[in-house]
Amino acid sequence: MKLKYLITFSLIFFQIVNCKGLPEYLFLPQSMKFDLTPFLFRVYSPAELATLSNTDFNLNDSGLITSTKFSRFLSNWSNNRPAGVSGNLVVIQVQSSGSSGRYLFFDGKQSFAYPIANLPELLTDTRDDGVLAIDGLAPKGKKISDFFGLYGIDPAIDYVVFAQDTSSLANLSSATFAYYSLLYWGYPKERLAVLNGSIADLTASNALFTTPSYTYANSNRGGSTKTLYRDHTVLQLTIGDLIHSIKNGNSIFDEVDPVPAEGFFIIDGRPNASYTGTAASTASGSKYSNCTTKTNSTFASNTCLVTYEGRIKSATNLIPTDLYDGTTFQFKSFSQLQTYLNNTGYQEGKQIYVYGEDATRGSLVWFILHQVLGKPTRLYEGGWRQFGALGLRTPTSGSSPSAISQPASYWRTDIATLSEVNTSNADANVPNYQLDIGRQYVKNSNKLRTEDKAFLRGSSSAGASSGGGGAPSGGGGNACGG
Incomplete structure (x- = not known):
């Protein structure tokens, strides 16, 4: 570690001596011929990325904010923005099914608002972790950079709020997953927020003032989380x-994180019927439209069912519908949320592993645990769609409706040491996908994080899209020539 800092300071000293007259706005490492990326990146822990909310949500400046704070931001962003924030206010108004027809006032100079009907298309990807391809995961680096460019977001300075347009579970979970995706890609938690409540309901109660018309405006800038030198992929x-x-x-797996020294606690963030194995769980992947015509693939199906129902070994249930009001889709009070967590038997200090049926729905429980209650929490994005798909199924009638065909496969999950309940779904409801033998015995499922770490540490042109022109965000070219 000492050698690392010695080399870094030596290079900085060399830069100061040999490069005079640099513009003050240039970020030093980007003005040098040396690639200091390996030295400058900071890898964060789940605890460092957690946010402990105020017991009074009205006092929060980030994380979960209320209409009280939000309306102050909108009324005068220059004077009311949180300490340490120098950039624009950018509001993403999430519309998953229909529009309220109400739009936020923004000045188009320091505040911007965007009603988005296709947020999952912009901030999710189908990705292959080396074992099984799953849809609805946090997007690749280029996609997140394209998002910043499309909506004029500079991650080095801007503040982003995700808000439901109308009150619905789809809008709320889309907002929490978008928050997770930006945080995963290095966006500082101090400049991210989810609005508690919907634009439509808060307008009706006179907590927000909106307009029935909307005009698109863009700050004509964008940026990349590469310039932040932050690695949050541990989430x-x-x-x-x-x-x-x-x-x-x-x-026997390669590239796995060690068991946390403080211990771990698994939370199943699905409805109780799913937790107890009495409700059907849809499989993952958009390739299939139904289970009557099956085609071999590494993808599971979003309309078919997983191989078996159950839960991950030792998981306890935190029912998502307990966490929010079923009409307004506002989260319940801090004390209520803390009580629900306490009722799971969670022991303070342990790292939480949380999962849902899929990444988006799991993110809602993750958000409460990690960004409201402040617990060190990681999201298993694959969720039950992946875990429940990896069950053994003996071929019937010449078909093989299972991801796992080898009883000794490293990734077979329907065994007593890894899962509980284990109720098989009928062959007719399970898509006909089968992993090749190589995948069933591969020792590494870390393909996604490896790719994402490489993107973060790559050159500025490695698959990134920075959007329009505008002010520099984190530095420029090589001021020393060459």
Whole structure:
């Protein structure tokens, strides 16, 4: 560690001596010929990325904010923005099904608002972790950079709020997953927020003032989280990390995180019927439209069912519908949320592994645990759609409706040491996908995080899209020539 800092300071000294007259706005490492990226990146822990809310949500400047704080931001962003924030206010108004027809006032100079009907298309991807391709995961680096460019967001300075347009579970979970995605890609938690309540309901109660017309405006700038030199990828829990912990570190997997020294606690963030294995869980992947005509693929189906129902070994249930009001879709009070967590038997200090049916729905419970109650929490994005898909199924009638065909596969999950309940779904409801033998015995499920770490540490042109022109965000070219 000392050698690392010695080399870094030596290079900085060399830069100061040999490069005079640099513009003050240039970020030093980007003005040098040396690639200091490996030295400058900071890898954050789940605890460092957690946010402990005020017991009075009205006092929050980030994380979960209320209409009280939000309306102050909108009324005079220059004077009312949180300490340490120098950029624009950008509001993403989430519309998953229809529009309220109400739009926020913004000045188009320091505040901007965007009603978005296709947020999942912009901030999710179908991605392959090396075991099984799953849809609805946090997007690739280029996609997140394109998002910043499309909506004029500079992650180095701007403040982003995700707000439901109308009150619905789809809008709320889309907002929490978008928050998760930006945080995962290095966006500072101090400049991210989810509005508690919807634009439509808060307008009706006179907590917000809106207009029935909307005109698109863009700040003509954008940026990349690469310039932040922050690695938040620990937020994603891989299936390899999960199984390795359940086996108390006695797995043969490569590139898995060690079992947390403080211990871990698994929370199933699905409705109780799913937790107890009495409700059907849809499989993952958009390739299939139904289960009557099956085609071999590495993808599961979003209209078919997973191989079996149940829950991950030792998981306790935190029912998502307990966390919010079913009409307004506002989160319940801090004390109520804390009580629900206490009722799971959680022991303070342990790292939480949380999962839902899929990444988007799991993100709602993750948001409460990590960004409201301040607990060190990682999201298993694959969720039950992946875990429940990896069950053994004996071929019937010449078909093989299962991801796992080898009883000794490293990734078979329907065994007593890894899961509980384990109720098989009918063959007719399980898509006909089968992993090749290589995948069933591969030792690494860390492909996504490896790709994302490489993107963050890559050159500024490595697959990124920075959007329009405008002010520099984090530096410029090589001021020393060459």
